[in-house]
Amino acid sequence: MEERQYDLIFICRPDTPEADIDKVIATLEHTVTEKGARIEKTDKWGRKRMAYRVSRLREGFYVYMDVRSSNGEVVKELERRLKVADAVIKYMTIRVDEELKRQEKLKKHRERRAARRPRKTVPAAAPAPGSEQTAAAI
């Protein structure tokens, strides 16, 4: 099966020491590698104000992870671990590879069109400003 890409975001209590957060990250990394997947990127966004209160807290420590896996079981295990971790108050996993693939496709499509355009628009460019002007005059 082809590889899938997931965005994993979790929020820790703001008063957790940095070491505990690192511990959570380490356990997640361990699980991921154990299951034959990998973490492409880990990004600590730091303390942020949440848009609404979660567990009566207004702030949270956001951690973002980019997980690549060809096995859905990994996500299941990760979410279980996050649920168990005391410091974590909220988490979310989203599969993003299909949307990114779509983005790639659109980008390629646009580039191809842009490459083709120059000779096409040169004759068409002449009447275009004229029509614009008339439109503005109206």
Added chain:
Amino acid sequence: MADEHVPQQQQQPGGAPSSPAPSGGHSGGYSGHSSGPGGPRPQGARPGPGGPPKRGKRNFVRKKKVCRFCVDKVDYIDYKKAEVLTSFIQERGKILPRRMTGTCARHQRWLTVAIKRAQNIALLPFAAEL
């Protein structure tokens, strides 16, 4: 982005401003609302650059709204960039309709998904607290 003064007779009783309504994106709520859901506008039906609003007729200065994502050539609306998304929600957290923001159908579809994702991870509010 030519400012066009589109005179339009409105059937709506009362409430419509007699002076040119502000047409600043989504914040100028009323002018956007009055355009109605889609539909061909009677553009160019009456030539002439607006001028002062005549009595008895409700004239609007309407700016043609363009999808901001199309202008920037966005292929993927990232739910993680909450600052971008905040300009497409109301103060209380509702998603603004297309007719207010001028977003095209395709981008509005992506935008909705992105906003909902951001809400789930507390980047955006479901409903703003008082």
